[in-house]
Structures are given as structure tokens and as C-alpha cells.
Amino acid sequence: MVDLSVQIGKLRLPFPTLMGSGCYGSGEEFAPFVDLARIGAVVLKSVTRAPRLGNPTPRLVHTPAGMLNAIGLQNPGIDWYLDHDVAKFASRPCAVIGSVAGFSIDDYAYVCERLAARDEIAAIELNISCPNVADEGETFACDPKLTSRVVAAARATTDKTLIVKLSPNVTDIASIALEAQRAGADALAVINTVRGMAIDTAMWRPRLGNVTGGLSGAAIRPIAVLAVYEVARAVTIPIVGQGGIETTSDALEFFLAGASAISIGTANFTDPRIPERIVDELAAYLAERNCHSLAQIVGKANVGFANRHQYEGDEG
Amino acid sequence: MVHHARVTDRQDLAPEIVLLGFDAPELVRVTKPGQFVMTVPRNGETAATALGVYEAQSGRASLIFFVVGKRTRELANLRVGDHLDVVGPLGNGFTIGPERDVAIVAGGVGIASVLLPARAYLRLGARVRLFYGARSAALLVERERFAREGCEVLVATDDGSDGHRGFVTDLLARESPAETILACGPSPMLRAVARVAGECNVPAQLSLEETFACGVGGCWGCVVPLARASAQAPSFPPAAENGSDVVNARICKEGPVFLASELRW
Numbered sequence: 001m002v003d004l005s006v007q008i009g010k011l012r013l014p015f016p017t018l019m020g021s022g023c024y025g026s027g028e029e030f031a032p033f034v035d036l037a038r039i040g041a042v043v044l045k046s047v048t049r050a051p052r053l054g055n056p057t058p059r060l061v062h063t064p065a066g067m068l069n070a071i072g073l074q075n076p077g078i079d080w081y082l083d084h085d086v087a088k089f090a091s092r093p094c095a096v097i098g099s100v101a102g103f104s105i106d107d108y109a110y111v112c113e114r115l116a117a118r119d120e121i122a123a124i125e126l127n128i129s130c131p132n133v134a135d136e137g138e139t140f141a142c143d144p145k146l147t148s149r150v151v152a153a154a155r156a157t158t159d160k161t162l163i164v165k166l167s168p169n170v171t172d173i174a175s176i177a178l179e180a181q182r183a184g185a186d187a188l189a190v191i192n193t194v195r196g197m198a199i200d201t202a203m204w205r206p207r208l209g210n211v212t213g214g215l216s217g218a219a220i221r222p223i224a225v226l227a228v229y230e231v232a233r234a235v236t237i238p239i240v241g242q243g244g245i246e247t248t249s250d251a252l253e254f255f256l257a258g259a260s261a262i263s264i265g266t267a268n269f270t271d272p273r274i275p276e277r278i279v280d281e282l283a284a285y286l287a288e289r290n291c292h293s294l295a296q297i298v299g300k301a302n303v304g305f306a307n308r309h310q311y312e313g314d315e316g
Numbered sequence: 317m318v319h320h321a322r323v324t325d326r327q328d329l330a331p332e333i334v335l336l337g338f339d340a341p342e343l344v345r346v347t348k349p350g351q352f353v354m355t356v357p358r359n360g361e362t363a364a365t366a367l368g369v370y371e372a373q374s375g376r377a378s379l380i381f382f383v384v385g386k387r388t389r390e391l392a393n394l395r396v397g398d399h400l401d402v403v404g405p406l407g408n409g410f411t412i413g414p415e416r417d418v419a420i421v422a423g424g425v426g427i428a429s430v431l432l433p434a435r436a437y438l439r440l441g442a443r444v445r446l447f448y449g450a451r452s453a454a455l456l457v458e459r460e461r462f463a464r465e466g467c468e469v470l471v472a473t474d475d476g477s478d479g480h481r482g483f484v485t486d487l488l489a490r491e492s493p494a495e496t497i498l499a500c501g502p503s504p505m506l507r508a509v510a511r512v513a514g515e516c517n518v519p520a521q522l523s524l525e526e527t528f529a530c531g532v533g534g535c536w537g538c539v540v541p542l543a544r545a546s547a548q549a550p551s552f553p554p555a556a557e558n559g560s561d562v563v564n565a566r567i568c569k570e571g572p573v574f575l576a577s578e579l580r581w
Contacts, residue, residue: 025534029569032317033403033532045536053555054564060527060537062363062385067529071536074564076552084551269363269529271356272403273318 002286003293004279006040006261008238009161009186011123013040013095013261016282016294017275020242020265021046021099021125021165022071026085027092033272037093038279040261043189044089046101046127049111051077055132056209061198066217066244067266068196070132070210073101078111082118089120096120097163101127105146105153113157122161126154126185129167129192131214141167141176141192148179155184163240165189166231168220173227174234187238189263191227194220216266218244225253232258232299246274248281258299317405318356319343323398324376329457333425334392337371337378338400344372346405349412349432350500350523350573353379353404354531357387365391366528366568368429368500369405370458377402380428380457406531407572408548410498410521412436419494419518420467421447421484421509423501427458429523431465433498438466445470445494449484449505453477488512497576499523510576520576526567533569540567546578 006016017040024030027042036042054074061068075081089096098121102108108126116124128150129141140146151164164180166173168191177188193214198207206212224243231239241259245251246267254262267274282294291297325337343353347369354364365387371378383392394400410433418437420430427448437444449472450456456471456478463469471479472487480487485508488497493516499509500523513520526538542549542565549563550570562580565571 023530023535025530025532029530029532029534051553051555053562054536054539057539058527059539060529060535062527067363069529069535069537074536074539077555080553266363266529269531269535271364271401272532 002283002291004283006238006294008163008240008261009123011095011161015040015279016261017279018043018097018240018261018263019268019275020263021127023265023268026089027094027096028088030268030272035276039094039275041095041097041122042092043097043125043263044099045075046073046099046130047075047078047081047111047115048073048101049078049107051075051080058207058209061207061213063196063198063215064219066215066219068198068208068213068215069193070208070213072132072210073130078114082114086118086120095122097123097125099125099127100154101130105150108150109153109157112154116158116160123163124154124158124160125163125165125189126151127165127192129165131167131169131193131195131212132210138167138169141165142170144176144179147176148183151180151183151185161186163187163189165192166227167192168223168227169195174230177231178234181235181237185237187240188231188235189240189242190231190259191220191224191243194223216244218246220244221250221253225257228254228259229257229301246270248278248285251278251282252285252297255294255297256299256301260295260298317403319402319404321400321402323394323396323400325378326394326396329380330454332383333380333455333457334383335370335378335380336391336394336400337376338402339375340377340402341375343402343404344375344377347372347377347432348405348409349436350409350429351405351407352429352572353402353406354528355379355391356401356403357390363387363529364403364531366531368523370428370431372432380425382425403531407568408570410523410573412440413496415495416442417495418442418444419447419488419497420444421488421497421499421501421505423449423484423505424451424455426501426523429500430498431458431462434462434467435465444468445491447472447484447488449473449501451475483508485509485512489515493518497521507581510579513576521573522576522579523572524567524574525572528568531568533566536566538567539564540571540574541580542570542574543578543580546575548574548578
């Protein structure tokens, strides 16, 4: 029996597969197609202090090997959410991780405290990297000092596992990861979407109502693998790797780069059976290599070998 | 609700318009008129393709689609005997009521979503008129099929190659009003249907199109503004940006069929 369980802060999950925030509703939308008991956790859609209508349509554009989205954090606000939605999460057969977004440090602390106080919520993901809101959505994750302050403020409100979701749209993601760890993050989600844009050449206008959006899918996978690799060398807390994971081989790249768990988002839109398939194949892969646990391969990409190979090929 | 289907029929109905039939008895058993499926791509493309269920009878379902990109090209390249995974049925579908005189408006491959509701009304003994518009006569696919089912078929083409030259909604406005209208087609046509329906005070159910990602209500990518008072509106509190009367509903989940009178688009 291969042990696929993973420890993220205080949270123990039977499988290393999280379903990405904003991609999976609250889990029940996918329940007809998936055995939720066989996924690690659902990360809920982000909730903010006030209700939000979200961005105008079109909110989605399919692009080569991926898609752009600009949903704009449509959500009912924390008051309504706590009163109407959260109780339903208790019946999910998997862990449910709340996601908190905001526009000020006070917003994050306020929403985090109220959401984390609920028993139905196993952990909190701090979405400090949404690229799709006009003001400030991504600012926090693009500035080490703001990252530090917002994480510290959220940390002070709860003892539950705090996962901080980082943006790839930065010069040095490792330095921001380190600030998040110092400020008390239990784990890091790496990465959020990559900023992008598509233009309708017939109409001479942006294809997204929000003009810009966040790119996801296979197109960003190498960007995400590198980000996980760089962050893993900088921090000691677990990393939830994400960005274009569609197959078991993709997932293995993230584990070998240093992720303890993975998150699957856009691939669920291709085929909702993908998360279960990856768990099955991962177990088989590890068993074939006489590994008794997933943890054995985390961060084991042999970078020294790659370098040596390069130098050998470089002679002359 | 993921159906592992086998392709049983593949026809070129017109240049770049394909009908794909497949065995999916469980899907056929539960599909309601106006619902859709997501076809699962085989080669790692990033999104599934949402298509209305055209036919669903005797264990076999079919889809009709324009070949517009890589995904629909891949579907068009399937052959009889190939396997096709479909997720569904999804969405709410049309509400079939007691009306005795029904107008169905279809634009282009919107025809794919109206065979089942037409048949449902015909079986209840209603008069069903199909108002069918396309760019040209060659693209009015399956019109004989609707006639055989028992519909009165009135057509319009942009180029005048058959029927009324101009918009199908001009025809709709010109003919005697029905008791209810069902429509599926491009957004400009649906807006015109809503206008005509409003003018003659006839309820209209519109099947909307939008780019989907998940198709099951998980991503909130395919929304349309709806009156907050609508029974289909998600029960959200008022958002600061819009006062109190509008809420964004998911086309894939709360729809794709909405009452024209409740849309705030």
C-alpha cells in the first residue's frame, strides 16, 4: 500500500490532490461526476467582505493549451456566505478549504477570522494574488512587505492551517514566499494564474470584458514548475503546486520540483475524472519504484545531474 | 453521468455542419428538451465542448455543430465505431407547458436544441411553428426533419436563397402570435425574439449561448444578468456595484434557458 497522504500545516489529507479555488464551485457541482471521497480537498471559491457582482462578460476565452479567465471574484459576501452556504460544506466527503480575498489588510483579517471560526472549514487559503479585479487584487502578492503584513494579519486571527496563494506575476517569487513563511504561513499555493490578454482581430477589441485576465492550463505549466522549484529552495513549509496539471506525469513534475501536494483546476473542465485518475496512477507509479510514500519523491529532481549533463555537452 | 458512448452516425449536413450520433442509452433516458452535454476531448485540449442534445431516442443521441475550431474539428473527424465520452445532461432545459400554439425560433445550428421541445409539444397535440433562419438555404439543415415530425416550417435566409430574405425574427413578428415562444440561436437573434415577444406580450424561453469552461456551475465564467426577483436567480444579496435589482446567473447551471422577461442584458 503506497501512502499518498499529505500533511499541510495541521491539515492531514488522505490524497495530495486539491481542487483549485474558483474552478470547482463548492464541490457539489462536480459530485455527479466524481467520487469526492477520493480527492484530497476542495478549495472553495474566494469570498470577500462585501457581495460582488463580478466582471462583465465575456469572462472566458479559450487560448492555445489553456484559457484566460476574468471572473472578478463574484461572490455573495462573507455575511450571506456564513449564513447560507457554509453549513452545507459539512456534508462533503472531503476536506473543504475556505478561500479569502480582499482589498485591504483589514478585509483579509476580518473575512479570515470569521470564516476560519467555522467548523466546516478545515483550513484557509489566502488569495492575495487574484489578477482579475481592477483595484489591488494582486498587489499584495507582488510586494514582499504587503505580503508579510497581510499574512501576519490573517495569521493573528486563526490557528487553522493558513495557505498563502502566490502570484507568478513577480520578478522574484522566492523572496515573496519567504516573507509569507516568516509572517506565519503554514503552506504556499504556487501559482495563481499568469496575467494575459487576447484581442478580437475582427472587432479590434479585447476578448475579455475585463480586458485582461489570468491564463491557466497546460500553457503555464513550465512557469509553475519553475516557480515551485524556486520557492521550494527558499522555504521549509509545504508547497501546493499548481498550474496546468492534466496528467500523472505533470503532477510528478511538481512533486519532484518540491511540491508536497498539487492542485487541479482547469483540467477538471476537460475531464472531471482526471483527479481520480492521477491518484490511481500515482500510487501505481510509486509502487513500481518501490516507494512506500509520496513524500519520498518530493523535491527529488536531480538538478545536479542536469547541470553536469549540460556541461558535458558544452565541451569545446 | 460520464457516458462512454460509441459513434453510430456521422453526417455532413452542409459544408462545415456535422451531425454526430452515438449510443448512450442512459443519457437518452434522462435528457430533457433543451439540455446540453460536454464532449470530453481525447488529446489534451484544455476545454470540453458544450453542445445541445439534438436527438435522443431509442438509446441514441446526436449533436449538430459548426466546425469552427480545433475542438469541433476533432469531433468532426470521429468515425462510426469511435468512442466519445460525454458528460451530461446538463442545464435546465425548456419548460414544456399546456400551450396549444407554439412558436419555435432557431438560428443556424441553434436548430440542434429545438427538436426535442418541438417533439414534446407535438406529442401534447400543440400546433408547432418552426421559424428557422440561416445565412443561406444550404445551411437550413434538418428542416425536412422538423416538417416530418409535424412542425409548420417557415424559413428566412440572409441572402434570400430560400424563404424570407432577412431576419427570421421579421417573420416571427409578421405571423400571428403564438401562445409561447422557444428560441435558440445567436445572441442578436435572441434579443430580437425577446423584443418581439415583449411587443405581443407572449412569454419567451431563450436558450443562451456563451463560452463555457466547466459547464457544470463550478467556475462562474458564463453568466448573464437576471432580475433578482427571478426564480432562476441565485439567491445572492445585492452587490454594491449594481444596486439591488440584478444578479449574475450561470448560463450552464441556472440556464441555459431563461425567460426573456427576466433577463437584464
